[in-house]
Amino acid sequence: MAGVSKEKQLVRHVYAALQAASCPFVEDLYLQEADTMLQLLCVPSQHRTDILAWICSSINPNFANSKAMSVRAKDPDMLTKEMAVLGQELMLCKASDLGLIRGNVSPYRQLQFLEQLLTLIPGCNKPAGRRIDEEILLNELFAAENVPQLTQMLNPTLDPWPAHIKALLKGTKSSHKQSREEAADVAALLQATQSALEKLQSECEFLNSEAQSPGVCSPSSLRVVAGDLHQLMATFSHVYETDLRAYCSRDPPSFSTETDVFQRVRLLLLACNTELDMLNALSDTSASMNEDVNQLQTQPHYWSRGEKHTLPDQLEEVSRRSRRLLSMLHT
Structure with missing residues (x-):
């Protein structure tokens, strides 16, 4: 169910982006259901091929030249191959992904491909989400078939609007409501961020203090x-x-050119550093020896009677044998 919901959200976004880009193959369509949009954009058809070809020609104007169109008319698969090559040049697919161009892959993969192509159309900078173009709405409202209904607006017995105009009006209202909700969310997030920054600044008192710790003298x-x-x-x-x-x-x-003082200080500092390095090496050596002794005492390394034994166990065994031998000699 989550995958189906994601496909429906993506197909609405792609369809809205096509409308925002003024695609001529969707201008006269008033699709409201996500299933109908999936049928249009993800099922192989001539209409789907025309939409994809229009997107490619919008990205690359040379794609729609007359010479190329005449060659494609003779070879129907040429258009599919050229769109796949363009997708490869744009690093969106491979030249061998002909199934993606024909619409024979999963709907979600097709919608992702269409969404990436639409972002490359020059001048198509519409934000993500379903958007209603006010100019399209006005053109629809003042169309010739709607003039009688606009004339009757002052009449209280106004007949209901057509279903597609109701959908456009409802979409505009929901868009404004969603924008207000998004603005409120952004304002709340900015306020929370400001509070967090003020709290962090109050905790970091050292950022406000002018006194700096003295630097450590080094050679x-x-x-x-x-x-x-x-x-x-x-x-x-x-x-x-x-x-x-x-x-x-x-x-x-x-000024004296004598540098004995600086030379003596340098030699003393070098001797101090050498002594510190020796102490550090001595500490590392002691730790290594301690680890080796612990391994000798805790890990079995010595064979006796077909088994490995630790050093303390082996010494205990030798001592026991020695005591038993001495007792046998005295008797």
Whole structure:
């Protein structure tokens, strides 16, 4: 039942998309039942082939040129093959999926294919769902056969509207009602999202604090700081020589080129890192040895009398045999 319901929803959507795209083969049709729409779009027929050919020509205008049409008239299967090739170029099917083009596969697969094709028609940007075009409704209301009924609108004894006009009016009202419901749902979702964001911001107090934790000093950061300091000092010396010396009676400051302090600090940091690596390796080695000892004590590795035994069991067996041998010697 769920699959049938999904097919009916999809066929209504595809049929509404064909109407929105102004397909000439559905303009004069006023289908209301999903079963009738499935019969039109999913059962092999010339009408279905014409609809599919119109969609292909709307996507690719060269598909409907006169030369190609004359060739297709001589070979009826040529049109089916060319539509399959176009579907392959659009990466929607394979060139060998002729059953899909003829309508010999499952209705749901056909409807998916039609829906994907309709999204590629230029200018067809109608949203998903059943939509009633107001212009089509007005054209239908003011058609010649409906003028007498429009003239009698002021008469309280107005005869009922035709069934297809009632369906159009009902569809327009339900569409507006659905739009209002969707807008209310979106507003509620936005409000809930805003509340969740405000709660999250109140819980993350660190986002509002300006104080930042001091960075950890490392050898790489120390080298960067020393390099920046040397660069600033060299820049200042250059600026002093070119711009400030004429306005200052003092000699330019002399900067020592000794780097022993930085070298000693670097060596100490390297020694500290080496010691930390050694401690880390020692910890890993200890854990590995502990695991090996546990395996020796808990897992059987030693054969005795056709069976494997653990090391403690084997030592106990050897000790027992030794005690028994010593007791036999003393007696």
